[in-house]
Amino acid sequence: MKKLAAANLLFLLLFSLGVFAAESIPSVETVFSEIMSTQGISNASQINCGKVSDLQFEELGDSLMEQMHPGAAHETMDAMLGGEGSESLQAVHISMGKSYLHCFNGSSIGSTGPGMMGPWMMQWATGLGGYWQNPFYLDNLVFWLLLVASIALNIYLLFKRKDGKK
Template identity: 45%
Template sequence: MRKISKMSFAAIIVLFIVVLLVNIGLVSAHEHDFTEIKQLIDSGTACNQLADEQLEAIGDYYMEQIHPGEAHELMDNMMGGEGSASLKQVHINMAKRLYCNEES
């Protein structure tokens, strides 16, 4: 078996670090900042005062709590993908059920 030279070993370590940093960057890019939505939820605003966009964001927040990170992304893709009308409706329905306590 050939011995790995110090130079090759260093190159492997650098490559590993680069791949790790790229992956961390990709994960961070997919994370949502739910600070404003959490404040909206905490305010207890009545559902009849919320626009569909706010309900969608609240539903997205709840989905992230139930299925965090990559699991949330997979769920979004299974329900139509980012920006689809079907995913928007799923998020609105989640907000109506979990935040507004409405039955479907």
């Protein structure tokens, strides 16, 4: 009975820590509102990226990551990206914040991609006419050619057997 009570207490403690950690990160809307109020504007399209500090970009990126990967998943992502307080994690959060506000000069890629793996991992280039640049295109081409050849061969052999039995 004591083990069950201890397990329940441990679960409750871990759950409350997770809730507390999630509450300590402000929502995206809160950070967005703070950025707008700092600049004294009421419309998001009026945000001047030059007036947004790296700290605000970082806070916005952290909030975005929490929204996309809440709780323990966010903590795992943070650890994979260098851990709390690391320069690499700070750079990722800043980049996410800038991307969310469309503050990258000359970038046409949105806030979700292509990400750190580049356009190849999710086959971004295939829809843009870049078939021959995509290393996975050749695999797909070979697969479909073999499939069509196999079907054609089976049909040929099927008709050949029928002709031989007559």
